[in-house]
Amino acid sequence: MEELMLKIDSVSKLYKLGQIGGTTLRDELQRKMAKLRKKEDPTMRIGTKSHQKGETFLALDGVSFEVKRGERVGIIGHNGAGKSTLLKLISRVTAPTGGVISMNGRVASMLEVGTGFHMELTGRENIYMNGAILGMTKKEIDAKMEDIIDFSECRQFIDTPVKRYSSGMYVKLAFSVAAHLDAEIVIMDEVLAVGDMAFQKKCLNKMNDVSRQDGRTILYVSHNMSTVRQLCDRVVVLSHGKVIFDGDVESGIDRYMDIREETSQTEFDLSGKRMLYLPATVLAKMTYLRLLAKSKAVYAAGERIEFCLRVHAEKTVDNMLLRMELKYGDDSPVGTAIFAVLGAISKGDTVEYTLSFDPSLLASGNYKALFVIYEMNEFGSYNDLDAVCPAFYFTFEDGRNIHWDLNHWGHVCFPDLRAVSRELVEEARFPKEQDAEKGV
Amino acid sequence: MEEQQYFKTVITSEHKLLDLHIRETFRYRDLIFLFVKRDFTSLYKQTILGPAWAIIQPLFTTVVFTIVFGNLANLTTADAAGDFVLPGFLFYMAGNICWSYFSGTLTVTSNTFLSNSATMGKVYYPRLVSPIATAFSQLISFGIQLVMLLGIWVVYLVLGGTSLRVTPMLLMIPLAILQMMLLSVGCGIIISSLTTKYRDLTHAVGFGTQLWQYASPIAYGLGLIPQKYLWLYMLNPVTPIVTTFRYALFGFGYFDIGYYLLSWVVTVVVFFIGLILFSRIERTFMDTI
Numbered sequence: 001m002e003e004l005m006l007k008i009d010s011v012s013k014l015y016k017l018g019q020i021g022g023t024t025l026r027d028e029l030q031r032k033m034a035k036l037r038k039k040e041d042p043t044m045r046i047g048t049k050s051h052q053k054g055e056t057f058l059a060l061d062g063v064s065f066e067v068k069r070g071e072r073v074g075i076i077g078h079n080g081a082g083k084s085t086l087l088k089l090i091s092r093v094t095a096p097t098g099g100v101i102s103m104n105g106r107v108a109s110m111l112e113v114g115t116g117f118h119m120e121l122t123g124r125e126n127i128y129m130n131g132a133i134l135g136m137t138k139k140e141i142d143a144k145m146e147d148i149i150d151f152s153e154c155r156q157f158i159d160t161p162v163k164r165y166s167s168g169m170y171v172k173l174a175f176s177v178a179a180h181l182d183a184e185i186v187i188m189d190e191v192l193a194v195g196d197m198a199f200q201k202k203c204l205n206k207m208n209d210v211s212r213q214d215g216r217t218i219l220y221v222s223h224n225m226s227t228v229r230q231l232c233d234r235v236v237v238l239s240h241g242k243v244i245f246d247g248d249v250e251s252g253i254d255r256y257m258d259i260r261e262e263t264s265q266t267e268f269d270l271s272g273k274r275m276l277y278l279p280a281t282v283l284a285k286m287t288y289l290r291l292l293a294k295s296k297a298v299y300a301a302g303e304r305i306e307f308c309l310r311v312h313a314e315k316t317v318d319n320m321l322l323r324m325e326l327k328y329g330d331d332s333p334v335g336t337a338i339f340a341v342l343g344a345i346s347k348g349d350t351v352e353y354t355l356s357f358d359p360s361l362l363a364s365g366n367y368k369a370l371f372v373i374y375e376m377n378e379f380g381s382y383n384d385l386d387a388v389c390p391a392f393y394f395t396f397e398d399g400r401n402i403h404w405d406l407n408h409w410g411h412v413c414f415p416d417l418r419a420v421s422r423e424l425v426e427e428a429r430f431p432k433e434q435d436a437e438k439g440v
Numbered sequence: 441m442e443e444q445q446y447f448k449t450v451i452t453s454e455h456k457l458l459d460l461h462i463r464e465t466f467r468y469r470d471l472i473f474l475f476v477k478r479d480f481t482s483l484y485k486q487t488i489l490g491p492a493w494a495i496i497q498p499l500f501t502t503v504v505f506t507i508v509f510g511n512l513a514n515l516t517t518a519d520a521a522g523d524f525v526l527p528g529f530l531f532y533m534a535g536n537i538c539w540s541y542f543s544g545t546l547t548v549t550s551n552t553f554l555s556n557s558a559t560m561g562k563v564y565y566p567r568l569v570s571p572i573a574t575a576f577s578q579l580i581s582f583g584i585q586l587v588m589l590l591g592i593w594v595v596y597l598v599l600g601g602t603s604l605r606v607t608p609m610l611l612m613i614p615l616a617i618l619q620m621m622l623l624s625v626g627c628g629i630i631i632s633s634l635t636t637k638y639r640d641l642t643h644a645v646g647f648g649t650q651l652w653q654y655a656s657p658i659a660y661g662l663g664l665i666p667q668k669y670l671w672l673y674m675l676n677p678v679t680p681i682v683t684t685f686r687y688a689l690f691g692f693g694y695f696d697i698g699y700y701l702l703s704w705v706v707t708v709v710v711f712f713i714g715l716i717l718f719s720r721i722e723r724t725f726m727d728t729i
Contacts, residue, residue, distance in 0.1 A: 015727060088726070092451060092564035095723035101451040109563050120482040129478060132471035133565055 004104065005185055005217045006067040006090070011099030012241075013060040013085050059085040061241040062099070069184075070215040072207075074222065074232035074249065076256045081238040083221045087187050090219065105184030108134050110175070119163035123154055123173055126162055130177045144180045151206070152176035153199075172199055179206050186210070189221045204230050225253050225330040229407050250406075254366060257329045266291040268392050270371075275387040284313040284320065284345060285386045286371060292354070297394040299359055305394060306356040311373065313345040317385065319376050320345055324357065327390070329366035334411040342373065363413050364398045365406070460719050465566040475573030480580055494581040495588050498536045505532040505659055515660035519683050519693035526661075526690055530589075530596060530604075534686050535658035537585040538616075542624045542678060543649040545578045549628025550645050553636050553721070557729050567722040568715075571629050575621045582617075593689065605691025612688040619681050619707050626711035633714075633721040636729050657682055662694050677703040677710075 060082045067073055075083050089096050091109035117126050127148055131141040141148075149155050152173045154165075162170060178186075186207070204227060210216050222228055228235065228249065235252030237245035245255040268289045274282075288310040291297055299305055309322075320342040326334040337357060345351055359367075368390035376382040398404075398413065465472075484490045509515045510528035517531040549571040553560070556570050597604055635641045653659070656678040665673045673679060674696075680703040687693030 089451065093561055094726045095455070096451065096453050098453050103449040103451075105448060107449075107564070118478050118482060120485045121478060125478075129474050132468070132474050133559065133563055135468070135565065136470075138470045138473075 003069040004066055005069050005071075006104070006219075007100075007102040008063055008065055008086075008090075009100045009102070010062045010064050011060055011086075011089060011096045011101055012058060012062055013082075013089060013094075014097040015057045015059055058241050060089070060096075063238070063241070063243055064099075065236055065243060065246055067185075067217055067219070069217055070211060071234055072211050072218040072220065072232045074220050074228040074235045074252070075238060076222070076225075076228060076235060076252065077238035078256075080240075082241040083238055084189060085241075086238070087189055087219065087221060090185075091187055103185060106135055106182070107185045107187060108178060108181040108183030109187040110178040110189065117162055117170070117174060120161055122161055123152075123158040123165070124149075126173070127177050130174065131181070134178065134181055135183065136181060140182060148176045148180050151179065151202075168196060168199075175199075175203055179203065179210065183216070185217045185219065187219045200227075207231055225256075226332065226407065228253065254329065257366065264296055265393070266294055266297055270388045270391060273388040273390065275389055278384065278387060281314070282386050283315045283375070284311055284317050284373060286310070286373060286388055286391070287312050287350070289392055291392065291394075297392065298397065299394055300397050301360055301399040304356045304358050306354065307392070308352055308354050309371070310350060310352045311342070311345065311386075312350040313347055316345070316347045317375050318344050320385065321374055321376055321382070322353075322355070323372045323374065324391075325370040325372070326362075327368050327370060328411050329368065332411075334362070334367065359394075359396050360398075361412050361414065362396045362398065363404045363406070363409070363411050364396060364400075365404075365411060366393065366395050367411075368393045455720060455723060458716070460715050461566045461568060465568045465572070468566055468569050471565060471569050472573045472576065475569065476577040476580070479573065479577035483577075491581075491584060494584040498533060498540060498585050499588075501536050501540075502529060502533040505536065509659045516663045517661045519657065519662040519686060526686070526692060527596060530593060530690065531661070531686065532659070533589050533592065534689055535682055537582060537589060538620065538682050538685055539653055539656065539658045539678075540585075541578055541582040542620055542681075543653065544581075545575050545621070545624035546628045546631075546649060547645060548574045548578070549625055550631035550635065551642070552629065552632040553725050553729060554632070554642070557726070561726050568629075568718065571625050571632070571718075574628075575625050579617075579621070589689075603692075607688075607691045609684075609688040609691070609695070612684055616681050616685040616688065619677075619704060622711045623677055623681070623707045626707065626714040629714040629718040630710070633717040633725075636721055636725040652676075652678070674699040674702070675706075677706040679703070 063082070063086060075086065077083050087109065088094050090101060090103070091107055093109075118129060121129060124145075127145065128138065128141055131144075132138070136144075149158055152169075152175075154169050154173050157165065157169065162173070165173070188207070207218060207220075208231065211218050218231070220228065220231055232249055234247065235245070235249045235256075236243055237252050237256050245252050270286045270289055274285070286309060290308045292306040292308055311320075321338075322340040322342055324337040324340075326336065328334050340353075340355055342351075342353055369392055370387065370389040371391040372384055372387040374382045374384045400413065404413075484493065487493065489496065506528045510517065510532070516525065517528050518525045552567070552570045552574075560567065593604070631641050631645060655673075655676055657664075662670075662673075662679070662683055680696075680700045683694045684700060687695050
């Protein structure tokens with residue numbers, strides 16, 4: 001039987017809007033007095049209506065889910081969806097307004113690395129300090145001390161006060177302590193965003209090991225979908241304080257990206273999507289795009305994406321070209337198609353071009369396309385006229401019957417890896433070695 | 441499969457009045473120890489004189505008190521009217537080290553939530569750990585000062601010329617220290633609980649403790665207080681602590697079992713009100729601080 005580690009049962013958290021903390025006792029007394037005398041609140045800002053006072057904000061609204069032992073759950077959602085509030089409640093930084101959170105075992109929260117580090121103390125002293133704050137006893141820390149120092153890559157500086165550390169060392173040390181905790185439930189809030197790439201990778205691997213070998217439960221909050229993919233085996237999507245999705249990682253991420261809704265669209269107004277690097281007045285601009293022969297932007301293998309693009313010229317352009325950059329749903333670049341020759345366009349004209357593109361090299365997934373139109377002069381130098389991101393969204397289903405591992409395989413499936421010949425050889429040696437032996 | 445599963449920790453929105461997290465705080469005793477060590481080492485880091493500062497401060501205050509209150513103002517240093525008049529230096533020093541412990545602990549603990557909000561906002565540990573650690577780290581300075589006072593006391597005793605006595609009352613010193621800790625922490629955590637919402641009190645703490653000092657027999661002996669107002673004066677729980685401390689050390693002074701017990705009652709009540717308030721506030725103080 002899989003043991004339940006964490007049970008969140010219709011938890012809600014209410015915040016009072018406006019001035020909560022930071023008011024003075026005098027203000028509060030004045031307010032009370034005014035209320036008694038049924039007069040208007042004297043501490044209120046001019047222009048605010050009295051019903052706005054005491055407005056509340058539900059940061060979490062009836063959130064329920066359960067987490068079993070060894071699960072690695074990613075919690076994603078847009079800013080203000082309530083992710084951090086939820087983690088704060090689970091890690092007991094603040095109490096819920098309603099509902100029950102039940103936990104089995106110790107919780108180690110890494111809401112911020114280096115919590116409780118003291119600048120004047122040495123690395124070693126801070127390990128004790130940090131460990132103790134996170135709930136370990138001195139004995140437990142002693143047993144892990146060597147591992148922690150090794151993992152942090154800071155052995156050389158371990159007896160130096162941390163105020164002399166570089167920020168990278170500081171973070172490495174802090175993460176090492178947290179990663180070696182004996183807690184059954186580990187909570188991480190984007191702590192991996194710090195440190196260099198190699199160390200980030202090391203951290204992710206460490207967390208993976210910890211979860212697989214020791215059966216620890218991990219709750220991970222991040223906006224970085226690629227780390228969520230690497231670490232988590234389940235995703236809970238929050239939106240406006242509610243759980244809107246709970247299930248497998250890819251569908252969760254799609255839900256978070258709102259891609260499902262976007263692909264139902266086939267007509268796009270491009271005028272508002274101009275990229276910022278362009279000058280305020282452009283020579284030519286893309287105004288409108290329509291996908292042809294489709295009611296939904298979902299393409300299967302063998303289909304070409306056909307669309308119609310409208311361009312309006314403010315000035316005459318002699319040689320206009322179009323480049324299409326493809327991005328995956330999480331904004332990671334996939335590849336670029338160059339270039340469609342749109343040719344000359346004269347001042348004041350609006351021209352509709354029909355274009356087509358073959359997506360068959362792509363792996364299944366949700367993509368977005370970024371369009372750039374540019375002008376090339378006779379010397380081969382070019383000048384961007386207009387760029388829109390994203391021009392349109394589409395979903396591609398490749399029909400290949402394999403599980404595509406996005407993290408390691410990327411987004412492109414090359415055609416034709418061919419076995420050209422087959423030959424039986426005697427020894428599994430490198431040919432060079434054999435040559436060397438023959439030579440002597 | 442069991443339907444009902446047992447959970448070790450359950451967090452709800454309700455709060456029991458007497459849920460004070462005492463056992464949990466005890467489990468974090470290593471953290472208390474580390475906080476004390478941190479406070480103490482960081483206090484004297486990058487100083488030349490180091491812990492000697494713990495001695496220098498009361499020494500100078502005592503010299504000033506001896507000159508100003510003893511010689512210029514000529515205030516009595518006897519706790520009981522007509523009793524043996526203690527040497528000014530010893531008298532003021534005993535009062536000063538008590539008061540500096542009391543006011544120091546009170547001031548620091550009254551800032552518990554505000555000064556630790558960065559850590560407390562990120563990770564849970566029993567919040568009571570912080571004020572307890574403060575009480576102990578202040579106790580180290582107090583210990584150093586007490587040793588110095590005992591040294592001077594021995595010098596006085598050996599040189600003779602005074603009638604200092606060693607009495608069984610000496611055994612009361614640990615009790616006096618304990619009471620001092622409870623009272624200062626109690627007051628401190630009450631103030632810290634109230635300041636999460638209203639910062640006004642932080643301003644009051646500074647001069648409040650100063651005024652409180654003048655309401656306590658630190659700069660003058662209890663003998664100065666007219667007999668008919670004595671009962672009012674003794675309501676201040678610090679008074680019996682200080683007079684008992686001096687009586688225990690020097691063998692002379694004022695000790696009334698009634699007032700003494702009363703001050704203990706006040707201390708315990710203040711301490712428990714503090715605990716209850718503190719455990720109420722600690723759950724959600726991050727939302728209002």
